[in-house]
Amino acid sequence: MTHPTLQQSHGPQYTRILSIGAARGDIVVPNDDLVGPINSSDEWIRQRTGIITRTRASQDLLAVDLATEASKEAIEKSGVDPKLIDAVIIATISNIQQTPSMSAVVADRVGANPAAAYDVNAACAGYPYAIAQADALIRTGVAHYALVVGAEKLSDVVDPTDRTISFLLGDGAGAVVIGPSEFPGISKTIWGSDGSKAGAVGMDHTLQEYRRGEAPWPTLRQEGQTVFRWAVWDMAKVAKQALDAAGVTPDQLAAFIPHQANMRIVDEFAKQLKLPDTVIVARDIETTGNTSAASIPLATHRLLEEHPELSGGLALQIGFGAGLVFGAQVVVLP
Helix, strand or coil, X not given: CCCCCCCCCCCCCEEEEEEEEEEECCEEEEHHHCCCCCCCCHHHHHHHHCCCEEEECCCCCCHHHHHHHHHHHHHHHHCCCHHHEEEEEEECCCCCCCCCCHHHHHXXXXXXXXXXXXXXXXXXXXXXXXXXXXXXXXXXXXXXXXXXXXXXXXXXXCCCCCCCCHHHECEEEEEEEEEEECCCCECCCEEEECHHHHXXXXXXXXXXXXXXXXXXXXXXXXCHHHHHHHHHHHHHHHHHHHHHHHCCCHHHCCEEEECCCCHHHHHHXXXXXXXXXXXXXXXXXXXXXXXXXXXXXXXXXXXXXXXXHHCCCEEEEEEEECXXXXXXXXXXXX
């Protein structure tokens, strides 16, 4: 069958992260404020998780508001006219509405209309997933500039009496602008999932069960030991694959920025990867808590504030969590 030659789009050869912005919840919540309902102690939480305080958002401060604030900072620092941003991707599991997407609202608020906009539900791996997509969209010519955001208000989806996860979680958003580059700034992403373990982290009931009166309001919970073992052993292999795919050795990294799930996981990770002392490891969980999709960009933002000399260096970032899904890539820090 003969047909006219189809035109396919092509874009720049390379992309990179141009800038980063962040917004944390407006309330600092110490461990002592949470221990009553879970019959625990400040010492127990510190030993198990490394968390001293976490930031949470007050009732009227929504995840979409945090996403907007972080996005505005990233766009301003990038110097890119928001009208040139033609893709907005928000990684989140805490949009309080099934629809509209958080991304469409944020695109309008930051002046990026009529950008393509969609949300990514890959939990704690959502940010690396969204980075991979933005990189691909720009290099294939489908987008020119992309805004990628990880935004969560997990205090909306947690039961304060749940001992498995409630004390871990915080609220916040991190955003980056991605655009064309003269040099490689984002490596191949190693990503995937293991749905056979989907029950290890997730919502404990469905909205239909709640509506029928068969179950309480759905909240987030986890099987801590299952997640810990999976994160430490399986994800260390994924991190090594990401380094190999990028053609980078651990000693060439400036920073390691894993999802801020638990300080014990972060520390064990660094040990498994045999990172030299020259590599700075992000430990934002200590005062921010676990913010799922927002944790990597929030940790990156803090790392660059505390260590501006890291700008232009290589960072290995990896997200892993509910689903169970995972994603890792090496990036040049903005």
